[in-house]
Structure formats: C-alpha cells, structure tokens
Amino acid sequence: MDENLTIQNPQINEEEIAEIGIANGTRVILFNDNIHTFDEVISQLIKAIGCDSKKAEKFANEIHTKGKACVFVGEINRSILVSHILEEIGLHTQIEI
Numbered sequence: 001m002d003e004n005l006t007i008q009n010p011q012i013n014e015e016e017i018a019e020i021g022i023a024n025g026t027r028v029i030l031f032n033d034n035i036h037t038f039d040e041v042i043s044q045l046i047k048a049i050g051c052d053s054k055k056a057e058k059f060a061n062e063i064h065t066k067g068k069a070c071v072f073v074g075e076i077n078r079s080i081l082v083s084h085i086l087e088e089i090g091l092h093t094q095i096e097i
Contacts, residue, residue, distance in 0.1 A: 026079040028072040031092040032063045040089060045071060048085035 030045075038060050045056035049072050062069040072082045076097075083093040 025097065026074065026076045027070045027096045028079050028082045028086070029068050029094045029096060030059070030063055030071045030086055031068045031094070032066075033092060036089065036091060038064070041091065044086055044089055044091060048072075048082045 030041075038057075041060045041063065042053060042056040045051060045059055046053060049056075051059075059069050059071050071086075072079060074082075076095075079095050083095055086093050
C-alpha cells in the first residue's frame with residue numbers, strides 16, 4: 001500500500017442526511033473472496049469495527065459460508081469509514097442504504 005495515501009472521512013452534513021433519510025440505517029456488507037486469509041479478514045474487521053476476535057471470526061465464517069455478511073449498521077459517515085478501512089487490503093464491500 002502506498003504510504004503517501006491517506007483515507008479521509010467523507011462528511012455529509014446533517015441536512016443532507018435528513019433529506020435522504022439515512023441517519024442510522026446504512027449497512028456495510030463484506031463479500032467473500034479467494035484471495036484473503038481468515039486471519040487477514042479477522043484482523044481487518046477488528047480494525048474497522050472495533051470488535052473482539054471472536055465476533056470477527058464469526059463474521060469471517062459467515063462470509064466464507066454465505067458469500068457475504070453485514071458487518072456494520074450505522075450512520076453513513078461511519079459506514080463509509082468502515083468500508084474504507086476494510087478495503088485498505090483489497091476486501092470488497094458495499095454500503096446499502
């Protein structure tokens with residue numbers, strides 16, 4: 001990863017959030033791939049959502065068996081940040097509104 005790149009937390013103002021109705025209802029979906037190890041996914045989940053290793057392992061198993069899992073639900077700015085952190089190592093995410 002290029003050390004000169006920084007991830008910024010995009011900001012959406014409160015008026016925009018209210019207008020589109022996504023204050024607390026966005027979800028981050030993490031998809032399975034054949035590239036990353038369980039340990040890599042677990043480590044990145046801990047970093048992105050601040051969960052313990054048991055919860056991250058549970059998510060990793062769900063992603064592996066079902067092909068995807070919702071790993072975060074919350075306000076849009078936090079969902080964007082979580083998604084960016086997961087994607088730092090090339091994981092594939094989607095934010096659902």
